[in-house]
Amino acid sequence: MGESSIIFQYCTGKMIYINVAVGLSILLLVIGLSVGLSVNTFKGRDALDSAPLIDGHNDLPYNFYHILSNNLSAFHFESDLRNDNVWGKNACSSCFTDLPRLNAGKVGGQFWVAYTPCESQYKDSVQLTLRQIDVIRRFIQRYPANLQLVTAAGDIETTWRNGKIASMIAIEGGHSLDSSLALLRLYYDLGVRYVTLTHTCNTPWADASIVDNGYVYNLTDFGKTVVYEMNRIGMLVDLSHVSHNVMREVLAITRAPVIFSHSSAFSVCKHYRNVPDDVLHLVKKNNGIVMVNFYSGFVNCNSSRNATLQDVVDHINHIRNLIGVNHVGIGGDYDGVSSMPMGLEDVSKYPDLFDRLYENREGEPTWTREDLEKLAGRNFIRVFQAVEAVRDSLSSESPREDVITGNELYIAQKKEGLKDPGACQTAKEWSNVNATSDAEEKTSGLKVSKIMELLGRNLIGMTHHHSVWTHVGGC
Numbered sequence: 001m002g003e004s005s006i007i008f009q010y011c012t013g014k015m016i017y018i019n020v021a022v023g024l025s026i027l028l029l030v031i032g033l034s035v036g037l038s039v040n041t042f043k044g045r046d047a048l049d050s051a052p053l054i055d056g057h058n059d060l061p062y063n064f065y066h067i068l069s070n071n072l073s074a075f076h077f078e079s080d081l082r083n084d085n086v087w088g089k090n091a092c093s094s095c096f097t098d099l100p101r102l103n104a105g106k107v108g109g110q111f112w113v114a115y116t117p118c119e120s121q122y123k124d125s126v127q128l129t130l131r132q133i134d135v136i137r138r139f140i141q142r143y144p145a146n147l148q149l150v151t152a153a154g155d156i157e158t159t160w161r162n163g164k165i166a167s168m169i170a171i172e173g174g175h176s177l178d179s180s181l182a183l184l185r186l187y188y189d190l191g192v193r194y195v196t197l198t199h200t201c202n203t204p205w206a207d208a209s210i211v212d213n214g215y216v217y218n219l220t221d222f223g224k225t226v227v228y229e230m231n232r233i234g235m236l237v238d239l240s241h242v243s244h245n246v247m248r249e250v251l252a253i254t255r256a257p258v259i260f261s262h263s264s265a266f267s268v269c270k271h272y273r274n275v276p277d278d279v280l281h282l283v284k285k286n287n288g289i290v291m292v293n294f295y296s297g298f299v300n301c302n303s304s305r306n307a308t309l310q311d312v313v314d315h316i317n318h319i320r321n322l323i324g325v326n327h328v329g330i331g332g333d334y335d336g337v338s339s340m341p342m343g344l345e346d347v348s349k350y351p352d353l354f355d356r357l358y359e360n361r362e363g364e365p366t367w368t369r370e371d372l373e374k375l376a377g378r379n380f381i382r383v384f385q386a387v388e389a390v391r392d393s394l395s396s397e398s399p400r401e402d403v404i405t406g407n408e409l410y411i412a413q414k415k416e417g418l419k420d421p422g423a424c425q426t427a428k429e430w431s432n433v434n435a436t437s438d439a440e441e442k443t444s445g446l447k448v449s450k451i452m453e454l455l456g457r458n459l460i461g462m463t464h465h466h467s468v469w470t471h472v473g474g475c
């Protein structure tokens with residue numbers, strides 16, 4: 001073998017090495033590029049393809065009542081209603097929801113709210129609440145390809161994976177319970193999975209945010225019983241709308257994690273509907289969740305400018321920075337308010353919020369895909385599962401049989417300014433108003449004879465113990 005041949009062999013061998021090296025380099029480059037590209041093309045909204053976006057609060061059912069008297073045949077859910085002459089933004093300032101926009105918004109789970117105004121308290125709140133539960137159930141049944149009633153945490157994700165919005169029912173405002181544990185239990189049986197303890201009015205057993213720093217009833221013993229019974233049956237306790245002191249009271253006694261279905265951060269915008277920092281720390285300890293409200297008036301306290309998507313980002317990031325990514329979620333409050341921030345104008349806009357968070361701007365916490373999935377829905381599912389686990393652990397506990405006293409109801413109605421407290425009540429506990437005159441005098445300074453005078457009632461005798469009072473005037 002001559003020298004040239006050796007050189008040739010050497011060169012050929014070298015060339016093979018070079019070819020292999022070049023080939024490997026190209027391969028690595030291609031792999032590198034594709035990995036790089038896939039990282040670069042991930043957008044925050046893509047997290048909504050791997051975890052359901054669950055919104056804690058939508059008041060569309062109240063618009064059914066308000067606009068259509070719950071006549072669903074006149075509602076075209078499957079149409080884009082943006083410019084509709086009844087549901088469009090020019091016709092209805094609190095209408096933000098239809099199916100095309102929910103789909104564009106990648107909504108995977110939604111609490112539909114059975115809300116009745118505080119004016120119905122002590123009047124027909126129960127009947128109105130039942131009508132709202134009925135219309136939500138009919139709404140869900142009307143669109144079986146798009147919506148499915150969900151009452152268990154474990155069904156949210158499967159429903160969403162089947163291409164439907166996991167539709168859950170909520171009650172907003174303890175006045176819907178009419179101070180009755182029986183109603184609480186029956187609402188659960190009808191599919192309701194959270195109750196907001198108050199709306200904007202105090203109930204006889206819990207204060208609403210209107211009392212600011214103070215209290216009227218705070219959380220009474222009966223209020224504590226309501227919370228214990230909710231824990232026992234697996235009804236989520238929602239602390240949006242309650243006073244800051246009631247938030248603290250409930251967090252001190254609840255046996256299950258709580259939710260704030262639609263509340264933002266008080267230290268970012270000092271509105272008493274928002275959650276103060278000390279309560280946020282308690283929520284972390286409780287393993288609960290604050291689902292951030294988008295309403296312009298809660299996220300932006302600066303009246304010289306309009307609210308924007310950035311305000312919502314700031315609330316989410318504040319909560320995350322303070323108590324961690326496991327305790328924050330989304331509760332837009334669409335259809336319950338008349339003003340939404342620029343950039344979050346309707347239910348189609350959630351993906352923009354997730355894109356924006358994933359930009360991970362300087363000074364903001366870093367959001368990973370996993371974090372965004374938690375914010376979207378995984379945190380809420382965890383809380384819901386924990387509430388179910390508490391329910392199961394309490395299965396040996398009997399239903400509570402406490403009844404609020406007539407005195408508490410009388411005092412509450414009087415404080416509420418009802419001209420004729422108790423005038424429309426026939427329930428047995430109202431006889432307590434007479435039987436416990438001492439308590440009544442202590443709390444309200446009224447003597448029984450005076451109450452009777454005020455009530456315009458006759459005492460028809462203690463012999464018939466079912467009906468102590470009879471009403472003389474109209475109800």
Ligand SMILES: [Zn+2]
Binds near residue numbers: 172241336
């Ligand atoms: Zn609300």
